[in-house]
Amino acid sequence: MNDAKNILLVGVGGQGIILVSKILTAGLLKAGYDVKMSEVHGMAQRGGSVTTQVRYGKKVFSPIIGVGQADILVSFEKMEAARWVEYLKPEGTVVVNNYEIPSIVIASGKADYPQGVIEALEKVFKTVTVDAGKAALEVGNIKTQNIVLLGALVKALELTDIDWIEIMKEIIPAKMVDINIAAFNKGMEL
Amino acid sequence: MKQLMSGNEAIARGAYEAGVTMAAAYPGTPSTEILENMVEYKEHIYSEWSPNEKVAAEVAIGASIAGARSICAMKHVGVNVAADPIFTYAYLGVNGGFVLVSADDPSMHSSQNEQDNRYYAKFAKMALIEPSDSQECKDFLAEAYEVSERFDVPVLFRVTTRISHSKCIVELGERKEVGHKPYARNIPKFVATPAHAKIAHVKVEQKLKDMEQYANTSILNKIEENGSKIGIITAGIAYQYVKEVFGDQVSILKLGFTYPLPMDLIRYFASKHETLYIVEELEPFMEEQIKAAGIQCIGKALVPNIYELNPDIVAQSLLNEKTETKKVDVNVVPRPPVLCPGCPHRGFFYTMSKKKNTVVTSDIGCYTLGGMEPLNAMDTCICMGAGFSAGMGMAKAFEVSGRDNKVFGVLGDSTFFHSGITGAIDILYNKGKMVPVVLDNSITGMTGHQENPGTGKTLMGESTTQMDPTDIMKAVGFKVLVVDPCDLKAMDDAAEEAVKSEEPTAIVTKRPCVLIKGLPPFKNKCVVNRENCKKCKMCLKVGCPAVFFKDGTAYIEASMCVGCEVCKQVCKFNAIEKVGE
Secondary structure (H helix, E strand, C coil), rough: CCCEEEEEEEEEEEHHHHHHHHHHHHHHHHHCEEEEEEEEEEHCCCECCCCCCEEECCCCCCCCCCCCEEEEEEEEEEHHHHHHHHHHEEEEEEEEECCCCHHHHHCCCCCCCCCCHHHHHHHHHHHHHHHHHHHHHCCHHHHHHHHHHHHHHHHHCCCCCCCHHHHHHEEEEEEEEHHHHHHHHHHHHC | EEEEHHHHHHHHHHHHHHHCEEEEECCCCCCCCHHHHHHHHCCEEEEEEEECHHHHHHHHHHHHCCCCEEEEEEEHHHHHHHHHHHHHHHHCCCCCEEEEEECCCCCCCCCCCCEEEHHHHHHHHCCCEECHHHHHHHHHHHHHHHHHHCCCEEEEEEEHHHHHHEEEEEECCCCCCCCCCCCCCCCCHHHHCHHHHHHHHHHHHHHHHHHHHHHHHHCCCCCECCCCCCEEEECHHHHHHHHHHHHCCCEEECCCECCCCHHHHHHHHHHHEEEEEECCCCCCCEEEEEEEECCCCCCCCCCCCCCCCCHHHHHHHHCCCCCCCCCCCCCCCCCCCCCCCCHHHHHHHHHHCCCCCEEECCCCCCCHHHHCCCCCCCCCCCCCCCCHHHHHHHHHHHHHCCCEEEEEEEEEHHHHHHHHHHHHHHHHHCCCCCCCEECCCEEEECCCCCCCCCCCCCCCEEEEECCCCHHHHHHHHHHHEECCCCCHHHHHHHHHHHHHCCCCCCEECCCCCCCCCCCCCCEEEEECCCCCCCCCCHHHHHHHHCCEEEEEEEEEEECCCCCCCHHHHHCCCEEEEEECC
16 A cells, blocks of 8 residues: 555445545545545435545555454444444544434344444544534534534544635635534534 | 535536536445536536436437537446337437436445446447546546547446445536527437438448547547566556556556547557456456457456456456465354344334235345344335336236235335336236335435425425325325335234235325435334333344444444334234333
């Protein structure tokens, strides 16, 4: 593998992962990196487990990675972090949202939501736990959880030199910009 | 100018730059965004959602015969539907350049199989071009039209999910206006009678030989030589994985023009290297032909032919390098996709799940999720249209064997227009004892809300005649029961009435997809009255992601509920209440 950095974003369909990937990719491009971003459409989006991958560096060939290759795993939902953690490098970092969405298997009573996910992650990986739901409610809209996590990711990757506010203004509809900037700043503080 | 583009966006851009004026498609993951993005160029390109892939291919073929550069796009299994006209057009040859885009789905992210459509090029005798990233999607398409017109052949332009849905930087170009070629009636060329086809077959064999010579020097095929003992032949997305793993450490023959294969070039490359590997995703399409030409190589002996590749799999296969991974001690529960909260299909499948002795033959769409936990209300899902016709076969077989199973054949509105009508005709014509059901949610749902003949709008955004599955089923000759599927009593009554009816009876469930933009806002929600909840878990049987157990009783997540009241109707203890009128 070459020296490209690999970001794996995971969560549940409808959590706004693709928007975060878009902002992330635009920022990295502006910073002069070669970037490839890969996303999954179709059936998986209907409340299933979804992932996008963002790779950046001097030159990127493959748009996707295999197991054991992500530098950072950002999980928008708690259990999803455990599902995808195999894709992380042994020395990689998990940014995990302390937020539960029961899958239909759990909701229909066929299984229980796993306990001790964060503790299990912390035992093996460098883990940053973010309460994005709480932060999003503090800025006034639960749906800005994704941008809170973008803030946390930017901080974890030390990509703070990029003007993310400017990029969000370009991508996010005008009336939603201010609240998302607030969410982003919250995420940077966490 | 540089722009970040998915492969699908780049194909649309490539069509624009290549002077294409006609585009047709039926939506299907991972191909859908090609035509969605084509609309951006509507000043120059006529684009349509056709009712199915066969129609799309025929429209594009007609446009090509009329002299236009035309394109049709579809997912891999869509090519099966379109195969009939494509095979014949390969014999006949083109007037304006013709490209068929096949978007294959290795690993079946959103498909029922992972067929490798490169074989279609060999089978039908047409040229095959495979890009490996977005830039090539755009650039190779221009070359595809040159090949099509130069050799008088259709071109199969094959991409895969990771090319269609990965974004990378693309350097844009200008549109080249090529105009339309003159059209004049040419009976021997375009009227495929046996006499003309006999001559056409001889010609197409010669075209293949000519194209192979051309492929040997094509700009789409290039050697990256570094003097190594190892040489790798690769194409499509697999090239990117090989580069990721090996960088400049091995010599690579990267093929973009992959049928007919440039066998002289391959032989030359093979002669320069001690060991030759073939790295291709899915089937040994290149390997088989290269071996048949007497060239030694190693391919599927090492590289898997099941599921998509990635850099890690390529490294494991060729270098026997296993990447170190760590797991955590958590019992992770599966998270399958599920019908959305408020989905109109839920009421229908819940009703079916309660019926004994019932067979539900279903089809491709969001409603295929009615076959998942906890509804499990489905017997078959084969392909577009089989919801009706496979149901017909089962009903007839039950009749012949003296069984009394009740068959409900199910498909959605877009699927009905795609290939349900002929199945409906068969049921009536051949006196099938089954109930055809159209789940009309007023949109093509699973692929992300494309217009269809039932929506009254075209891809280009124009208003048009709105066709109603109810009217069509009546015109075929069915008595049609129209029902709101979220009214469970009405839904059950309709199902019972249709089964008992002496005359051929169909059901159309009518309620729009909750995700359609511009619908009136959902004012009501359902909440659980925790004092009334008896913890019987009946409400969980509807399989709504908004309904689950929390702190020992049923709970409805307010941010997800849209107030469809299906859960409320199954609660026997009035523990679910409607709020917010």
